[in-house]
Amino acid sequence: MEQKPLAKQTHEDVVSNPKTDELAQNREDGYGQFLTTNQGLRVNDDQNSLKDGDRGPTLLEDFLLREKITHFDHERIPERVIHARGVGAHGYFEAYGNATDLTRAAFLQPGAVTPIFARFSTVAGSRGSSDMARDVRGFAVKFYTEEGIYDFVGNDIPVFFIQDAIKFPDLIHAVKPEPHNEIPQAASAHDTFYDFISITPESMHMLLWVMSDRGLPRSLRMMEGFGVHTYRLINAEGKSRFVKFHWKPKQGVHSVAWEEAQQISGNDPDFHRRDLWSCIESGAYPEWELGVQVIEEEDEMKFGFDILDATKLIPEELVPVQMLGKMVLNRNVDNYFAETEQVAFCLSHVVPGINFSNDPLLQGRLFSYLDTQLKRLGGPNFHEIPINRSLAPIHNGQRDGHMRQTINKGNVAYGPNLLNDNFPKQAKQSEGGFVSNHTRVDAAKIRRRSKSFIDFYSQAKLFWNSQTEIEKLHIVKALRFELGHVQTLDVRMRTVLQLAQVDHDLAHRVAEGLGMSIPAVNGTQLNLNVPADANPADYQSGPAKPTVENSAALSISADSPANADKKDIKTRQIAILATDGADVAAISELMKTLMEAGAQTAIVATHLGTIKGKDGQEIMANWTFQSTSSVLFDAVYVAGGVHSVQMLVQDTDAVRFVQDAFKHCKPIAASAEGADLLKAATHPSATDIVGAEGVVVDTGNMVNKLAPQFIQAIAHHRFWGRELKAAQKMEAILAEAVN
Template identity: 45%
Template structure:
């Protein structure tokens, strides 16, 4: 009998599916235990809607090729051979709006890439701004509620909508860096071909020797970076609301490719505590003068979807989809994203969403998960459980590859605020802007904040003053407030 190895639904090999990942022998199960959560969530749904966030999107197929072997950093196979192309699917999206919204509104853009690697799917979830508004994932549902229409009137504009947004942000000062990016011209987009993509979260790369690096990702558009001002964005929202989606499709339909260069920033894991800021904090960037960008490879998008619903609307991404050589850091936001993304898709699309062609791994999938809505995979094994002897114990646990990652964790269990500097980086960014960039930033903030209730305006100006006194004073003057 041919020996088969156990895999996850993403097609990656599983070394052990009988023992949970815990802190110590008697410690709690970790949220990073993707094997446990995938197995349990699938089991929960064995018996037999628009995305809440990133609802409107556009996508394209293509391939990724590394420039050279990166075996000195990671054992991930798709990053080893410059002669081998890995198929990809990329979805761009508008974060806060509905499926019928405009592409150009001030918002975060999603930039999600699915690598169909020989070791299983690897999903790299990025945004077009390099920082996140929160440090703790427990606050994410509140953030989404605050940027969505209010539950009473369902209105997106006006004083109530503005007050809801700025009320939440004023009570989460770690969002200041995010706000400086969002209200600059970066927040308004005309083309997906000219936006950057940032992993925001910190991952680990591990080589065959067990050496570990913290890694942050960046996608750089080969066509150059280009954004639009608020006035142009408003005009296009009324006259051509699908401009970015149409531009992506039309460009590829005309025979041109859309290309991005993957770049990374790295630091050895053992040097984490030597830094002057928390490198696992997603509200902060890694300064490029301290952590230079390393070119890794090129992604070429050259094929349009044949059917939007089947291939774009039903596409599903999850940070839990990783491959050997790539692992999670203790970035709390990343830890909190590991389970919900896949769980959302099981609810939204169906239990077996990974059997849809756009989501299906190109590598072999072999496990004992079964049934549920829209199951099309035929499992002929009589023993639908592990361990077993009736099926020769198949599929067997996969052998470990290289030296395994080991991390010792200790500490008391509790709910603790993550400390951090909320004002230095956004202040530095403001001071590094050109005069025109500052003018647009201030104008954009005033336009939005002027609609909020005055107590919220004053609270926000306090944060802007701590970010940079000139910035705070210019906003206060624009709002006719005496500070």
């Protein structure tokens, strides 16, 4: 058939024309083609949102940003695109009453107690994935204040992978299971994620956080929360200050080992949600303090980095955290779907006294969260779902819409009006009305990144410098694991090259485990996040020179500020290994002492039912070695009793229980003959368990002597020095073999 002139063809003709098909789509994956919008418009800059000045607010007219994020927000239904795996609980927030000079927000004023709902989540995995994936954790709190809903939306890590919201869909597409085979689930250890990371140098700071022990929290109750972005607090006089939000857990910040996390996923993939539920049910209510770092407006540019850059944090040595109140979670949900699944958090839900900065990641997310809820919860009336309802009365002209439940009366649904005396009327600031912060912006409309954002490595180096040796070892092991699952050699090499920009020793240790050397740098850095017509040199970061060399708050070692004053053992799970013939009297005495200190105990035996003690006393077993694992406990005690210990020594599962607890650096105690099980669990080539750091043994079976030492060891949480010692021993053996 004769080809029609293109100008006279219909839409259907063009769609079905094989020649135009060939021109428009040489390859289905777009290789060799220009980047376009969904309407075919070629895109010049897909990495920076349109702003009023390079540090100004993001503009609503940015149709590229809106198309990209809108499509991303609506990709999945009904499950959340991200943060799908979550758990929630009710509680309250109590203000300390010291924030009056900082903000007019009513829930932070003296005497204010506000009901809240908190939701914690992983990011990358689906609803059915494991709690224990190496991942960022979402940390969101809904405040039901007298002035309306305030949603705190944050993470357990204070920085983010990217600087501009327009790149958010790319980040999530990269970390999600690869689209051609939907593998791997809830994991970043694959080619597409590290392909993105290796050419996005701004991601290096957060990458180290996720690869650190922070990526594997022991409990949701034992992790920090951060607002990530820079916000504003505004007081009654209208004075504005920049702030960074922090949640500090009362129980300290603790983690698990990577191998342990993998085993927990097999034994109990609901480990975190079960832990939170159980503690609340038992009355051991989790608590956090809310704090802020305050930056006066005149100090906005005094740091060696830009406070509007979400890939940066403000070291606490430069700006201390001021505590403003505490949150207590004291009630579990009644219905998971109705509450935890249907709760809708939106960054745009603020109250008078809290406002936004021009952070370009925050500006885009303000649009994204609301847009996502409109899609996920069926329309604009998601605020009428019980878990989302404001305690403050609602009066406006918004009517109808999908699933509308409120029956509004009267014929006036607009303003201004005189038929209803202009009610509901606008509220003056003195009447509690929300007033946006007045900020002068006098700049060219531009799609460009501020030069103050072009610093990709200094804070990654700060984080690395601030870790203890064992924490550094864990980061190295994590990166070796992750990159060991990357199949494309070039992606591995590019990632190691980026690590070399942060710290040469870090890159060398990772490369060594991958059987490769650090690629030649040649004075350049790989960064493809550059506009098509820009000068790449304008997007090249300088040397990694942190503002401060070390920040103690970035470590979660036992002696770090996060844990230095938290030496109790409340809610710690203690496994007591015993079977028939055990010293039941000693077990009962120790259990009583531990529980009085706030710990929870469980007896693990060779069988369920009653354990018959050596003196005729009896006690009930809670678990068997086949139905539980040491990874589900924080510490292990081996009871005395000749017959009991003889049976445990012959039980390979009991021996492995102790071996795993020791390998994962947990506190271990044994009374009398119980020390024989520790000896049986010692591997011939390993350090003896008896006498090792964090191991308490009392051969005299004096529980009153052993208990205080054991409690002190449990409060220490982990004795990571065991792992470090083993690693150093292995390095020495390898070095000797090479020589």
